[in-house]
Amino acid sequence: MLTDRPTPGSQTSLREANRTRIVNAVKQFGGLTQIELAGATGLSTATVSTIVKELAAAGVVDTQTTSRSGRRALKVTLARRLGLVAGVQFGHRHLTVALGDLTREIVATQSMPLPPDHRVDTSLDRAALLVVDHLERLGSGLEELLGVGLALPAPVDEATGMIAVRGLLRGWDDLHVGQVLSKRLARPVHVDNDANLGAIAEHDFGAAADVQDSIFVRASYGVGAGIMINGRLHRGFAGTAGEIGHVQVDAAGAICRCGNRGCLDTVVGSAALLEMLRASHGPLTLRDVITRAEEGDPGCRRVIADAGEKVGSVVASLASTVNPQRVVVGGELAETGETFLAPLRDAVLRHVVPNAISPVEVVPAALGDRAEIMGALAVALRGVDVETSPELTSSPRATTLDPEER
Amino acid sequence: MRPSPTLALRGIDKRFGHVQALSEVDLDLYPREVVALVGDNAAGKSTLAKVIAGVLSPDAGLIEMDGAPVTISSPSAARALGIATVFQDLALCENLDVVSNLYLGQERRIGRRLDEEGMEEEARSILHSLTSRIPSVRTPVAGLSAGQRQSVAIARTLLGSPRVVILDEPTASLSVSQTAEVLTHIQSLRDLGHAVVLISHNMTDVHAVADRIEVLRHGRNNGSFVGADASYEEIIAAVTGASPLVPPDHRARRTA
Numbered sequence: 056m057l058t059d060r061p062t063p064g065s066q067t068s069l070r071e072a073n074r075t076r077i078v079n080a081v082k083q084f085g086g087l088t089q090i091e092l093a094g095a096t097g098l099s100t101a102t103v104s105t106i107v108k109e110l111a112a113a114g115v116v117d118t119q120t121t122s123r124s125g126r127r128a129l130k131v132t133l134a135r136r137l138g139l140v141a142g143v144q145f146g147h148r149h150l151t152v153a154l155g156d157l158t159r160e161i162v163a164t165q166s167m168p169l170p171p172d173h174r175v176d177t178s179l180d181r182a183a184l185l186v187v188d189h190l191e192r193l194g195s196g197l198e199e200l201l202g203v204g205l206a207l208p209a210p211v212d213e214a215t216g217m218i219a220v221r222g223l224l225r226g227w228d229d230l231h232v233g234q235v236l237s238k239r240l241a242r243p244v245h246v247d248n249d250a251n252l253g254a255i256a257e258h259d260f261g262a263a264a265d266v267q268d269s270i271f272v273r274a275s276y277g278v279g280a281g282i283m284i285n286g287r288l289h290r291g292f293a294g295t296a297g298e299i300g301h302v303q304v305d306a307a308g309a310i311c312r313c314g315n316r317g318c319l320d321t322v323v324g325s326a327a328l329l330e331m332l333r334a335s336h337g338p339l340t341l342r343d344v345i346t347r348a349e350e351g352d353p354g355c356r357r358v359i360a361d362a363g364e365k366v367g368s369v370v371a372s373l374a375s376t377v378n379p380q381r382v383v384v385g386g387e388l389a390e391t392g393e394t395f396l397a398p399l400r401d402a403v404l405r406h407v408v409p410n411a412i413s414p415v416e417v418v419p420a421a422l423g424d425r426a427e428i429m430g431a432l433a434v435a436l437r438g439v440d441v442e443t444s445p446e447l448t449s450s451p452r453a454t455t456l457d458p459e460e461r
Numbered sequence: 462m463r464p465s466p467t468l469a470l471r472g473i474d475k476r477f478g479h480v481q482a483l484s485e486v487d488l489d490l491y492p493r494e495v496v497a498l499v500g501d502n503a504a505g506k507s508t509l510a511k512v513i514a515g516v517l518s519p520d521a522g523l524i525e526m527d528g529a530p531v532t533i534s535s536p537s538a539a540r541a542l543g544i545a546t547v548f549q550d551l552a553l554c555e556n557l558d559v560v561s562n563l564y565l566g567q568e569r570r571i572g573r574r575l576d577e578e579g580m581e582e583e584a585r586s587i588l589h590s591l592t593s594r595i596p597s598v599r600t601p602v603a604g605l606s607a608g609q610r611q612s613v614a615i616a617r618t619l620l621g622s623p624r625v626v627i628l629d630e631p632t633a634s635l636s637v638s639q640t641a642e643v644l645t646h647i648q649s650l651r652d653l654g655h656a657v658v659l660i661s662h663n664m665t666d667v668h669a670v671a672d673r674i675e676v677l678r679h680g681r682n683n684g685s686f687v688g689a690d691a692s693y694e695e696i697i698a699a700v701t702g703a704s705p706l707v708p709p710d711h712r713a714r715r716t717a
Binding site: 084090091092093095097148165166167169170174177181188189192340342343346 | 594596598638640642645647667668669670687688689692
C-alpha cells in the first residue's frame with residue numbers, strides 16, 4: 056500500500072489531499088452545502104463540486120437538495136446506512152452528545168460546560184435538546200434515531216438503570232435517568248458508568264483491542280475503573296465493580312460523598328487536588344491544573360504526579376485480583392501524559408504481584424477523551440436489532456475514510 | 462499572593478437624572494478568569510459594562526489598569542487599552558460576510574490593496590481557536606444562525622488580542638446547541654488568558670463557566686461568590702435581596 060502512494064506534490068496527491076479536506080470538513084460540521092464546503096476548505100466551488108460527485112459515487116457522502124437563504128443548494132452529509140445512535144456523556148462539569156451511524160463512525164458531536172452539581176432536570180433536558188438539534192443538523196429526525204447510550208460518572212445498576220451508590224451524583228439518586236430520557240426521545244436508553252463505557256470502547260477499538268483481560272482507569276474529577284474479563288465487561292452484581300475511587304487509602308482521612316472514610320476520591324478527587332494548590336496558586340479549576348502541568352508548572356505537576364502514585368497503588372491491588380494483561384489510563388488527568396502515567400505505572404509495578412510470564416502493561420488510552428462517548432455509542436448500537444447485512448457492523452468503516460481503500 | 466488585577470474599578474458612581482444607576486461599585490478583573498455579573502433588571506449590569514467599554518463615563522470613582530489609574534473616555538480609548546465588548550445587539554452588518562465584519566474599520570492592507578487572503582486566513586484561525594462551527598468565513602452574516610453570529614461577534618473582539626472581554630447577555634434567545642457553542646467559546650477565551658466578564662440572567666449558564674460571581678442590586682455590590690462553591694439559592698437570595706448585603710471584609714475573605 057505504501058509503494059503505490061502518489062508522490063507528494065503530484066496532481067493525484069493534491070486531489071487526494073483535497074478529498075480528505077472535504078471529508079474532514081463534512082465530519083466537523085455534520086452537514087454542509089457545497090458553497091459552505093468551498094468556504095470551509097478554501098477550495099473553489101468547481102473543485103468541491105467535482106470531488107463531492109466522486110465521493111457520492113464512492114458512497115462516502117450523501118447529497119440532498121435543500122435551500123439556503125432562499126437559494127437552491129446541495130447539502131452534503133456523511134453517508135450513513137440504517138440510521139443513527141446517540142451517545143450522551145455527563146461529566147461533573149460537562150455534557151457531551153455524539154451521534155454515530157451503525158458503522159460506529161461519529162457523524163456529529165458537541166460538548167457543553169455544565170455547572171458544578173448540575174441539576175438533573177436541566178441537564179437531561181439539555182441533553183435531549185442537543186440530540187434532537189444535531190439530528191436536525193444532519194438533515195434527519197427522531198425517526199432515524201435507533202437507540203441512546205448514556206454515560207454517568209457514578210456506578211449504575213444495569214438491571215434497573217438506577218445509580219447504585221447514593222450521594223455520588225448529588226440530586227440524581229432518586230430519578231430513573233434512563234427512563235426520563237427515553238420518554239423524551241421515545242427510544243431505548245442504556246445507562247452505564249462512564250469508566251465501564253470507556254473500558255468497552257478501549258477494548259473494542261482502542262489500546263486494549265488485542266487483549267482479553269484489561270482494566271480501564273478513568274482519572275477525572277473522581278476516579279473509576281472498568282474491568283474487562285475475557286473480553287466482556289464485568290459490572291458486578293449491582294454495578295459497583297471497579298469503583299476504585301471508593302477504596303479506602305487513609306483510615307483517618309476525610310469523609311467521602313459515599314459515606315465511608317478516607318476513600319481514594321477524598322485524596323485524588325478534584326476537590327482534594329485543588330485544595331492542595333489553593334494556598335500557593337489561588338483558586339484553580341481542574342482544567343487549569345492540567346493546562347499548567349502541561350506548561351511545566353512544578354506545583355501542578357507535583358500534585359498530578361502524586362495523584363498518579365496514589366491511584367497506581369490502588370490499581371495494583373485491583374490488578375493483583377483480576378490479573379489483566381493491560382491497564383489503560385484515560386480521563387482528564389491522563390491528558391498530562393507521563394506526568395501522571397509514569398508515577399502510576401511505577402506504583403502499579405511496585406505493588407502488583409510479580410508475574411514472570413507477562414508483567415502488566417500500563418498504557419495511555421488510545422481514544423483519549425472520546426473513549427466514554429464511543430463506549431456509549433457502542434452500547435446503544437448493541438441494543439439495536441440489526442436485521443440487515445451483518446458484514447456492515449462486523450467491519451467498521453476505516454476511520455481515515457480514504458475512498459481508495461474502500 | 463495574587464498579581465494586581467488587570468482592571469480594577471473603585472467606587473464607581475453613575476446617575477441619569479434622578480436615577481442612581483451605579484453607586485460605589487467595586488469590581489476587580491484578573492487574567493484567565495470569568496467573572497459573571499448577575500442581577501435583576503435595572504441592577505446596573507449593562508451600565509457597568511458600558512462604563513468599562515468607554516460608552517459612558519462615570520460621575521465618580523477610579524479605574525485602574527495594572528495598578529495605574531486610567532480614563533476610559535471613549536470606546537476607541539477602551540479598545541486601545543485592550544478592552545473589547547460584545548453588546549447584546551452584536552452590531553454586525555447583515556450584508557457583509559464574516560471576514561468583512563471581523564475587520565470592519567480595521568482592515569488590513571498590503572500597500573493600498575486590501576490583504577484579503579491574510580484577513581481570511583486570520584479569521585479562519587481565530588474562529589478555529591474558538592472551536593467555532595462557522596463553516597465558511599465568506600458567508601454573509603444574514604445567512605448565519607443566532608449562535609454563529611454570536612461567535613462572529615466574539616471573534617471580532619479577539620482581533621486586537623484584548624486583555625478584557627465583556628459579553629452582555631451572550632446566551633439570551635439562543636437554542637441549546639447554540640448556547641453550548643457560546644459557553645465553549647467563553648471557556649476558550651478564559652483559557653487563552655483573557656479576563657472575561659459575562660453578563661447573564663441564566664443561572665445555569667453562569668454557573669457553568671464563571672469562576673467568580675458578582676451580584677449587583679440596585680446599582681450596588683450585593684455579594685461576591687466563588688463560582689464552584691456558591692449554590693443557586695445563595696446567589697438568587699443575593700440577587701433578590703432576600704439575604705442581607707455581604708459586608709466588604711467578608712467578601713474579601715471569600716474571594717481570597
